[in-house]
Amino acid sequence: MPFNPETAKAAGQKSKRGPSKLLDPNIKEKMEILYEGVLDDLIIHQKELSMSERIKLVQIISNYILPKSKPVRDDITLEKIKHRDKELFSEEPDPTK
DSSP states (O other): OOOOHHHHHHHHHHOOSOSOOOOOHHHHHHHHHHHHHHHHHHHHTGGGSOHHHHHHHHHHHHHHHSOOOOOOOOHHHHHHHHHHHHHHHHSOOOTTO
16 A cells, blocks of 8 residues: 555544644743743842852753853864874884783
């Protein structure tokens, strides 16, 4: 049986996955209001947080605010790595050790 639009429709009707699990717009709006309220409360009462709580908060928030960056090696570091590799692999292994 080839897979064409008719057979795809029949297969979709037999599917047991159910409807999509998108949030109801009403729930999304309520969550945004709750989120804004919590942020406002944190801003107002930030002086009451301990230092460890402040650090944890900054760490969590920075994951959403700051862009992720990939590690970058400069030319000097690359030259040092090449030099180190040449030194390590230039010696022949001593079979007596």
